[in-house]
Amino acid sequence: MDNSKENLILQQQSSIPSFLTKTYDILENSNYSDIIQWNQDGKAFIIKKPYEFAKKILPKYFKHNNYTSFIRQLNIYDFHKIKNELGKHEFKHNFFQKEKKHLLCEIKRKSIEQQEQLEENNQIQSQYKINLYQPIIIHN
Amino acid sequence: MDNSKENLILQQQSSIPSFLTKTYDILENSNYSDIIQWNQDGKAFIIKKPYEFAKKILPKYFKHNNYTSFIRQLNIYDFHKIKNELGKHEFKHNFFQKEKKHLLCEIKRKSIEQQEQLEENNQIQSQYKINLYQPIIIHN
Amino acid sequence: MDNSKENLILQQQSSIPSFLTKTYDILENSNYSDIIQWNQDGKAFIIKKPYEFAKKILPKYFKHNNYTSFIRQLNIYDFHKIKNELGKHEFKHNFFQKEKKHLLCEIKRKSIEQQEQLEENNQIQSQYKINLYQPIIIHN
DNA sequence: CACGTTCTAGAATATTCGCAC
DNA sequence: TGTGCGAATATTCTAGAACGT
Numbered sequence: 001m002d003n004s005k006e007n008l009i010l011q012q013q014s015s016i017p018s019f020l021t022k023t024y025d026i027l028e029n030s031n032y033s034d035i036i037q038w039n040q041d042g043k044a045f046i047i048k049k050p051y052e053f054a055k056k057i058l059p060k061y062f063k064h065n066n067y068t069s070f071i072r073q074l075n076i077y078d079f080h081k082i083k084n085e086l087g088k089h090e091f092k093h094n095f096f097q098k099e100k101k102h103l104l105c106e107i108k109r110k111s112i113e114q115q116e117q118l119e120e121n122n123q124i125q126s127q128y129k130i131n132l133y134q135p136i137i138i139h140n
Numbered sequence: 141m142d143n144s145k146e147n148l149i150l151q152q153q154s155s156i157p158s159f160l161t162k163t164y165d166i167l168e169n170s171n172y173s174d175i176i177q178w179n180q181d182g183k184a185f186i187i188k189k190p191y192e193f194a195k196k197i198l199p200k201y202f203k204h205n206n207y208t209s210f211i212r213q214l215n216i217y218d219f220h221k222i223k224n225e226l227g228k229h230e231f232k233h234n235f236f237q238k239e240k241k242h243l244l245c246e247i248k249r250k251s252i253e254q255q256e257q258l259e260e261n262n263q264i265q266s267q268y269k270i271n272l273y274q275p276i277i278i279h280n
Numbered sequence: 281m282d283n284s285k286e287n288l289i290l291q292q293q294s295s296i297p298s299f300l301t302k303t304y305d306i307l308e309n310s311n312y313s314d315i316i317q318w319n320q321d322g323k324a325f326i327i328k329k330p331y332e333f334a335k336k337i338l339p340k341y342f343k344h345n346n347y348t349s350f351i352r353q354l355n356i357y358d359f360h361k362i363k364n365e366l367g368k369h370e371f372k373h374n375f376f377q378k379e380k381k382h383l384l385c386e387i388k389r390k391s392i393e394q395q396e397q398l399e400e401n402n403q404i405q406s407q408y409k410i411n412l413y414q415p416i417i418i419h420n
Numbered sequence: 421c422a423c424g425t426t427c428t429a430g431a432a433t434a435t436t437c438g439c440a441c
Numbered sequence: 442t443g444t445g446c447g448a449a450t451a452t453t454c455t456a457g458a459a460c461g462t
Contacts, residue, residue: 207442
């Protein structure tokens with residue numbers, strides 16, 4: 001059997017936005033642990049070096065190297081910044097936890113106020129929603 | 141007199157999407173004339189080598205190197221493909237012409253169907269909504 | 281005559297927000313020219329090294345070292361980012377120019393525009409509409 | 421009260437994918 | 442690689458809102 005086709009079907013069924021899977025992948029990469037890492041209990045993550053995160057890691061996964069664009073996406077998916085010591089960049093979402101990748105499918109875009117209305121009208125199509133984004137990384 | 145208000149209006153008018161100015165810039169670059177070029181009468185342009193256009197030129201101006209994404213943008217702005225000899229990639233918009241960059245501001249996005257509805261619903265608020273999104277574009 | 285005293289009085293009377301004067305002072309400091317600097321024609325400024333700007337310069341003038349907080353202030357005062365090459369941080373306000381510090385008093389908070397418009401809708405108050413945030417300034 | 425700082429959201433354009441014709 | 446479009450996510454620039462001084 002063609003594995004690529006099988007994976008394609010899996011991707012279709014899960015339909016998890018690439019922002020979530022990519023961010024999760026970054027956190028699973030132990031090479032980045034000095035820049036970005038899960039917190040102690042694994043229920044949030046800390047960007048320990050925002051500048052290096054933006055310049056070194058972001059362009060490998062996304063089409064930009066802007067820290068603020070990454071933060072905008074976090075807020076779109078309803079992550080929240082945790083208030084703690086000065087200058088600590090810690091973010092949390094109840095369905096974004098270490099060793100619990102299966103919860104990612106529960107995370108929804110926030111601006112669903114309009115989308116919910118549309119989905120109620122188009123319940124059939126929502127089953128076939130597909131995310132086949134393939135990152136094309138352009139370095140300069 | 142209040143110049144700031146006047147300038148604000150000017151800025152609104154000058155809000156030309158970067159897709160249009162970038163595509164125009166590409167056509168003005170004579171180094172690319174063997175890949176993409178204005179046609180004879182200057183009222184359309186021809187992508188003579190789509191593959192090289194996608195891989196060499198697109199990533200210098202956009203965040204991707206996909207020919208189809210470029211074509212999607214052309215369609216969004218209501219460009220049309222000209223049917224002619226086999227395999228000729230020629231596109232046209234009445235306000236996209238050689239030596240007439242000042243016409244770019246007349247080109248509008250096509251998917252205004254939704255925008256029109258939103259505007260109808262927000263007639264009151266529309267008084268307070270100002271499009272400040274497009275800053276002045278300065279090329280070197 | 282004591283110029284310093286005169287300038288002090290002028291500053292008090294004009295009540296220019298400290299954000300504007302501090303940002304202007306930063307740009308007048310030639311020691312920072314490799315981090316932040318006026319552009320060629322002096323009608324905009326470029327933050328050449330955002331990270332160093334945030335960490336080295338901002339805390340000397342403000343109560344934080346966050347680049348985004350500085351950008352938020354720029355937008356509040358109606359500065360606009362100029363679109364140009366990727367990663368270039370250039371900002372402009374028509375009344376924020378090199379060698380023209382006397383124009384700073386013309387820069388107003390953006391959020392006042394909405395208040396003005398709201399007042400215009402309240403026809404009763406509109407008769408008495410006065411810009412209370414800009415005291416009378418006497419030049420020369 | 422105006423201003424400053426922080427966190428989040430609005431709005432427009434950009435990119436991708438699949439479908440209808 | 443037929444052509445154009447709808448829809449979803451992504452990226453960017455600007456603004457809203459809360460809170461403190």
